[in-house]
Amino acid sequence: MSAHDVVITGIGLVSSLGEGTDAHWHKLTAADAAPTVDATRYPPYTVHPLPEIDWSLQIAKRGDQRQMETWQRLGTYTAGLALDDAGIKGDEGLCATMDMVVAAGGGERDGTVDDAILAASETRNDREVLLNEKLTTELRPTLFLAQLSNLLAGNISIVHKVTGSSRTFMGEEGAGVSAVETAAARIRSGQSTHMLVGGAFQTEHPDMLLGYELGGYLHRGPWKPVWQRDGAEGGGVVSGSGAAFLVLESREHAKARGRHIYAQLGPVISGRARRSKEDLATAIGGLLDKTSLPDGPLLALSGASGAHAATAAEGSALAQYGNIAARGFATLTGHMKEAQFPFAVALAALAVDRKAGYPAFDAQAEKRYEGIPHSVLATAVGYHYFEGMALVSASD
Amino acid sequence: MAHYHDHLGRPLVAVTGIGVVTSLGVGKTDNWTALTSGRSGIHPITRFPVDHLNTRIAGTVDFLASSDKGASALTFELAEKAGREAIAESGFDTDEFGGPLFLASPPVELDWRERFSLYNASKEGSASDRLLAVARNLQTLDIFETSQFGSIAARLADEFGTRGLPITLSTACASGATAIQLGVEAIRRGECDRALSIGADGSATAEALIRFSLLSALSTQNDTPEKASKPFSKDRDGFVLAEGSAALVLESLEAALARGATILGIMRGCGEKADDFHRTRSKPDGSPAIGAVKAALADAGLGKDGIGYVNAHGTSTPENDKMEHLSLSTVFGEHIRSMPVSSNKSMIGHTLSAAGAIEAAFSLMTMRQGVIPPTINYDNPDPAIELDVVPHRKREADVSTVLSNSFGFGGQNTCLVMAREPV
Known part of the structure; x- marks a missing residue:
């Protein structure tokens, strides 16, 4: 135990299952946990939609809400949940010295403007002029800021x-993996005392589906658990809207504030297998080797996306370790891209804190796990590239 | 051993390789010659039609193979060219670099030409149905790659043999500086003894130009493009959108000297401070920028008399230059009168995600060559900004330390302090 150990003192979660740690714990530990899915809005795809959210609970000013689209609101809101949970929200001194790493994609484009441009392109050959004509007159100036990747962090600065x-x-x-890894490294080295780290993904926009489907990654047809999509129509990913933010602190800093510690964040290991040239399962095995896994049965919160090759490789790498009970939480939340790894770490920390595992989310594919999880593994193997994992353990 | 570590006992970080591409050319030699001759790379836009546009000039890089292939392809080529030059200069293998990669690059979006081609390849259903239906039947991953935020870094990692999971980052117009900061920090923490930091931006599309235009951020002085970027001038009216890239090979001084590498400079300190005032405007009292400059000085172990030259963010927007002057004069007090402060952007425009890296590269060359590039177009000085901007012509000067500022939308403020020698 060291003063610069990294501990988790705040968790913010939003997904189709609800918001907050309690709601997620109850839904995920229920014997008959069922996903919330919407198969009607984007056929032939299924998505896990956002729950009803009263944004004003974390983003007090209407003006701030208006400057954002749903993705930024979702991230800013969930960051607020984590800050609240850690007792940091509203503490000016702690917020002004808090470092932040956000894993982000991009925000929502204006679908109405884009669709109008596309429709006009059917009858015009001067498409570049058409673009200038429409974009100069129809784009909302502030929308650019709602799309910019770094403006999720910017809004967190402004609002919180x-x-x-x-x-x-x-x-x-991979952005989520690197964000957690970098944040932890800063605390371990004494560079930061407390950090906000996380990400958000809002899948309910055609462009967000397109980001997967240009690579043929989306699952089509009836919903299935994440480990059972191989052989079904499509590429295996069912996406979900959601976000996860963590407050990480040095043990010393958290103790001095007298805060509840969910868990300690142990090794965070990242990698980039050259998937076209090397065996992904072997590469994932290599990461597991570096993660200092404890002996005995181990619970693993797997961020597996359902993408056929990556999910099969992860399943086989985890199975080869023999005593790992994987929980593919995307079965119930959908795949949340940049937020996937922070979400996995958060669920792992919850299990450690509540001294109980999660029942199988897919009784056919997932092993039973009983007992008190002292350590829990969190993984995210990218649907296309990048891999990472972390070991989360009881802090005492 | 003490001289391998800084005032806080951390490993000193040296620069052993530099690569640059801007609208002035490919490579350090061409860029330096142009920059010190006071030549502008700003020109009328020819890449796309400029009908309906208020701004019709830019500092685009039009002379690469990918210059007309979309933002993703061009950003990759810019990063690749700069990275290759930097690694080659450092003496490491260009295909087996062996350290981590930190890439500052613009957020990606599906290019309009791809959007048009997907849409018009189908005739059924709504626009999004058509795009998605065509997308899932594509036979190659070419378009997919352009839509993934990590794919440029993944390709660079393959090409250069960098180690581990590459980090792609955005801190808006401070991104290039942040990429360097991440490399410095990784070496200081002992995670690696070398790192490759690249800032690259080839995203000057019509839509990017229109978006910045709608925010009233761009100069509209189209008639004399080379005169449009005029930092610190009274009649400055916005920045000029531009493209470019720079790469630095960062290395622990100890490791660099052990292998006999040439030391091109030292990364002495990095500082940052986020602004919570507004999405595009900075806090009126300049406190976040002031905080970032002070943090960089403290990290470098230097006082307010420790900086010999400031490579300004100097965008040529009314707001930035005023705020930058406020923060510099607040931090440095009377010293600022004797400190040259010039803006490379007067010649190369604002290269956005690449700017912090390009300007760090030029800062290092400034010290090594003993020549300060000028601020051109300083014909009507802003009387409210009393700075020695090194107007019009380069100046020979013995510069041993540089402060390079980068400020961006979203309250991003990052400052780097570089030194010629380890001290």
């Missing part, structure tokens, strides 16, 4: 006054 430092990492699941 987190202003120590602000960095935005991009790159799908």
